[in-house]
Amino acid sequence: MVLIALLTLLGCRDSVRIYEIPNGYEGWVLVTYDSRCVTSTTSKNGTEISVKNNGTACATEKPAPKSFYRRFYYVNANGQRVRELRATGWGRGGEIWNESSTVDGGEYRFFVGREDVFKRSYESATMQK
Template sequence: MKKRSFFLVVICFALVAAGCSKSAGTKLYLIPEGYVGWVHIIYDQSKQPEIKKDEGTSIFPIGKDGILKVSNKDAVYGTSINKYFYVDAKGNKVREIDYLEEIHNQNVGNAQIGEGNQVVKTLPTVESFFVGDKSLMKNDEDVYPEDEMEQTK
């Protein structure tokens, strides 16, 4: 009887946990062919286009410099299927990028600038990851794009 109760509790816990997980859909990251380096998606940029879901898929066309600025206020959080592709100059998929071998240190967050114990400014959310051989990363942390830091001065 104890085994059956334990099994029932485990099943209920798994079902509740699965129900609490929010789906962010599918995300396609389109990266210029041959690009190696940090990719930064900078949110809350009012003069930039918005990333919208089309049939559950969000498409992120990354610029040649590895940066994409979007007007969306924040990243969409939750479970998602992420796919990464190299694309040619016309936006045609050339090759799928191997997530396990070529995508590193994926991170979403924002920075705060403060004076003493007081927050003066919160910077926009940035989604970052490194594309390429991990040995080519200059550091093992994502960095805030330089142009965003310049705007805070």
């Protein structure tokens, strides 16, 4: 039983995606998966993906569909984690919204910010169409 739990934990490490977002950033984030990327690293905690100040990031390998656990953090200029950001339901204080990916899995997109900021952004984008 202990061996099964240990093997499960070791195998799950690779399925964790950690998104490090510049402290205070609000807006859309677009992650592109490309084998030539240099902004993602693999650590004992999983794959860490650094988001740039313009909301873009690049990771070397695509996650398997629906098989990865995501964590989001604000990081300061030194790369230290300031606080974790949560994806929650409406009215629960979440700061990660509208996660989606392309059919081929080549891109992953989400919004960072308070619920009211997300709603205004979404309404603005919808009205422009």
